[in-house]
Amino acid sequence: xxxxxxxxxDVVEETIEGFLAxxxxxxxxxxxxxxxxxxxxxxxxxxxxxxGSGHEPLFMGFAGDGLADGVxxxxxxxxxxxxxVQSVAQAVDSGKxxxxxxxxxxxxxxxxxxxxxxxxxxxxxxRTVLVRDDVASAPMERYEDRRGIAxxxxxxxxxxxxxxxxxxxxxxxxxxxxxxDQTFSIGVALNPGTMPDSGESTFTxxxxxxxxxxxxxxxxxxxxxxxxxxxxxxxxxxxxxxxxSKIDSGEEVSVLVNGLGSTTLMELFIVNRxxxxxxxxxxxxxxxxxxxxxxTTQEMGGLSITLLxxxxxxxxxxxxxxxSPYYKK
Amino acid sequence: xxxxxxxxxDVVEETIEGFLAxxxxxxxxxxxxxxxxxxxxxxxxxxxxxxGSGHEPLFMGFAGDGLADGVxxxxxxxxxxxxxVQSVAQAVDSGKxxxxxxxxxxxxxxxxxxxxxxxxxxxxxxRTVLVRDDVASAPMERYEDRRGIAxxxxxxxxxxxxxxxxxxxxxxxxxxxxxxDQTFSIGVALNPGTMPDSGESTFTxxxxxxxxxxxxxxxxxxxxxxxxxxxxxxxxxxxxxxxxSKIDSGEEVSVLVNGLGSTTLMELFIVNRxxxxxxxxxxxxxxxxxxxxxxTTQEMGGLSITLLxxxxxxxxxxxxxxxSPYYKK
Numbered sequence: 001x002x003x004x005x006x007x008x009x010d011v012v013e014e015t016i017e018g019f020l021a022x023x024x025x026x027x028x029x030x031x032x033x034x035x036x037x038x039x040x041x042x043x044x045x046x047x048x049x050x051x052g053s054g055h056e057p058l059f060m061g062f063a064g065d066g067l068a069d070g071v072x073x074x075x076x077x078x079x080x081x082x083x084x085v086q087s088v089a090q091a092v093d094s095g096k097x098x099x100x101x102x103x104x105x106x107x108x109x110x111x112x113x114x115x116x117x118x119x120x121x122x123x124x125x126x127r128t129v130l131v132r133d134d135v136a137s138a139p140m141e142r143y144e145d146r147r148g149i150a151x152x153x154x155x156x157x158x159x160x161x162x163x164x165x166x167x168x169x170x171x172x173x174x175x176x177x178x179x180x181d182q183t184f185s186i187g188v189a190l191n192p193g194t195m196p197d198s199g200e201s202t203f204t205x206x207x208x209x210x211x212x213x214x215x216x217x218x219x220x221x222x223x224x225x226x227x228x229x230x231x232x233x234x235x236x237x238x239x240x241x242x243x244x245s246k247i248d249s250g251e252e253v254s255v256l257v258n259g260l261g262s263t264t265l266m267e268l269f270i271v272n273r274x275x276x277x278x279x280x281x282x283x284x285x286x287x288x289x290x291x292x293x294x295x296t297t298q299e300m301g302g303l304s305i306t307l308l309x310x311x312x313x314x315x316x317x318x319x320x321x322x323x324s325p326y327y328k329k
Numbered sequence: 330x331x332x333x334x335x336x337x338x339d340v341v342e343e344t345i346e347g348f349l350a351x352x353x354x355x356x357x358x359x360x361x362x363x364x365x366x367x368x369x370x371x372x373x374x375x376x377x378x379x380x381g382s383g384h385e386p387l388f389m390g391f392a393g394d395g396l397a398d399g400v401x402x403x404x405x406x407x408x409x410x411x412x413x414v415q416s417v418a419q420a421v422d423s424g425k426x427x428x429x430x431x432x433x434x435x436x437x438x439x440x441x442x443x444x445x446x447x448x449x450x451x452x453x454x455x456r457t458v459l460v461r462d463d464v465a466s467a468p469m470e471r472y473e474d475r476r477g478i479a480x481x482x483x484x485x486x487x488x489x490x491x492x493x494x495x496x497x498x499x500x501x502x503x504x505x506x507x508x509x510d511q512t513f514s515i516g517v518a519l520n521p522g523t524m525p526d527s528g529e530s531t532f533t534x535x536x537x538x539x540x541x542x543x544x545x546x547x548x549x550x551x552x553x554x555x556x557x558x559x560x561x562x563x564x565x566x567x568x569x570x571x572x573x574s575k576i577d578s579g580e581e582v583s584v585l586v587n588g589l590g591s592t593t594l595m596e597l598f599i600v601n602r603x604x605x606x607x608x609x610x611x612x613x614x615x616x617x618x619x620x621x622x623x624x625t626t627q628e629m630g631g632l633s634i635t636l637l638x639x640x641x642x643x644x645x646x647x648x649x650x651x652x653s654p655y656y657k658k
Contacts, residue, residue: 002519002539002630004559004596011595014559018598021605022618056594190331196595210331230333230343262591262628265385266340266525267333269347276350289351292655299591299630301331326621328657 001194001201001299008197012053012075019060023325027063030070034080035088037070038063045163045172046070046092049101049156050085051108052077054196055216057326058152058295064324067160068101076196077217079107085115089124097125097169101159101176103148104130127173131155133185133306135244136213136222149216150258150295151183154308154318157329161317179314184245185256185306186237189214189221193261193298202297212236216260216297230267234274237305242282247309249283254318256306259293263301268293275305287315294326330523330530330628337526341382341404348389352654356392359399363409364417366399367392374492374501375399375421378430378485379414380437381406383525384545386655387481387624393653396489397430405525406546408436414444418453426454426498430488430505432477433459456502460484462514462635464573465542465551478545479587479624480512483637483647486658490646508643513574514585514635515566518543518550522590522627531626541565545589545626559596563603566634571611576638578612583647585635588622592630597622604634616644623656 005011012034020029020036027036035050049059050072059071070092074080089098098119100112109130116126132143133151158179162172189211192201202218205211210233213221228236247253257272259265272291279286287310295304310318322329334340341363349358349365356365364379378388379401388400399421403409418427427448429441438459445455461472462480487508491501518540521530531547534540539562542550557565576582586601588594601620608615616639624633639647651658 002537002556004519004562004592004632005599006558006560011599014602015595015598018600018602018605018620021602022598022620054595056598061594190333196593208331227331229335231335233333261593263333264525264590264625264627265390266344266383266627269344269351269385270334270340271347273343273347273350276347291347291351296593298593298595299628301628303333323657328652 003196005196011196030087030091033084033087034073035071035084036060037091041069041092043094044166045096045169046098047159047163048089048098050080051102054298055295061326062156062324066164066320066322067324068156079111082111082114085112086118089119093124099159099172100128101155103152104132127169129176129180131180133183135184136186147215149185150256150304151185151306153294154183155180158317161320182309184241185304186241187304188212189302191301193300230270231274234271238278245307247307252285252287252310254287254308255289257291258295258304260302261296261298261300263303268303332525334525340525359416359420362413362416363402364413365389366420370398370421372423373495374425374498375427376488376492377418377427379409380431383627384624390655391485391653395493395649395651396653397485408440411440411443414441415447418448422453428488428501429457430484432481433461456498458505458509460509462512464513465515476544478514479585479633480514480635482623483512484509487646490649511638513570514633515570516633517541518631520630522629559599560603563600567607574636576636581614581616581639583616583637584618586620587624587633589631590625590627590629592632
């Protein structure tokens, strides 16, 4: 796979430079580390998101009004260093503390936690909410092992909305944790992406095969099967998602149909059509549907479906204004 | 290439259904044809855009406040029928006439022109502005043969802004024509896309080759060469673009770095970084940069760079508020 890059070791720095060349009016670089913050930081809890690069527009694309204040970015599919996390948190802290929100991966947890300890010694308080939306990554009995995928977006949205309301750190963390607990996703992989540094594929899959539940770094899924129609595929995903989430008739959800890279918006719309039909058939109320490629794995083919189960508190925060170069409400 | 579709003959209808399932609050279907309009149509000139499907989020993603009022959609890479164009125009006309804006392709011209004649017989006045931004598709001496590619976005933006200001049809057409005349693009292809109906590739290219100037339906480009670094590739594109557009030091531009489908946002940012450096080196003022995949060719790999040369009138319209599910200002 041809990649439009220069030196593979420079991709992260150059990605940030290119992002800031376009959106410099709203964001600035954090000195000496791969991180950015909003320019108009407010006197409120700082929301810091991040993780490995290679999933663009995650994570930088979700900094903005009513969203994250700072973003800490690791190498491709690698956690940001403790120093990186710490520097971004320092840059956004207004004295009201920092909420870290990121996907549940061991490397990220180690480095964010170490940063949190260093920050505590400086007198900067922090809390952490992990995103564990991928229902295929572990059964409910091992919920703590579930990975974070595209559901990140909904949890970031709630965190950003709560911080913008001026809630204190404990309260922002509490409602963000609720959002995380109520966010459920499942994906299907069609084709691998390619690592920009090594040129290697993230996994292999036969020409006529797909894999349900594969992770966004190529982690093994739950079932490898033959390619099927969009409707069949969507039914399979939704059946598992509704079963795992226990979301039932009379409840209300926001939906994200997320493309993993090379799957076209045309295909995502075709899936979204079926998602809407299934939810309507089950008398589950659709509050909002978003169809986009927010959480990608390079040019990986496939998609995920995310449901956020709403109560009145989450709905208000979900609907609050938000604006970044790659997301708006 | 696996495609998440059902019956290949249903992809356009199902794409529209999936779009409306998500964005039904803002748009509605035009009865009996593959077209949509905004729900809150105003008493102003109606802007109608369209063309073949398969380029999502073009064209539906560019209907909204300060953008298009109606969108007419053909089959994959095929012009909408005269009846389709006519029906969408009827649906948006408030009595102040309709401006058609679309890329310069023979099939589209035939069908839009036929619709315009039919509309005239009904007393609905229309004007047409063709987008001819692809500088690689024909030399300046044959400007009328140049094809429209991602520059569509800038011309739609200006047309929508002008109509929103309440200008009359003649005036909206005039400033939109100016925008079209001042919009210049060039692309490079890395990998083909796949037709969702036939499963065929849009072109072939060796593993280590790229093609400058290839069109968004696989039309032949101007030079096939070996893969190169992002910086070299961007220099080659910008050299030709600045040469053809005659944009020079002291002038002001808006920039779009557009991905063609499977090229990642990471790569587009790396290109954008170099575009900004080149423009700064030449003392060309950057008014705005947008990095996104607006005009795609299924999962085709590659990108295009578009420059819109601004004067004060175009700048005001460019900066006017605009909001659609896939574009905002």
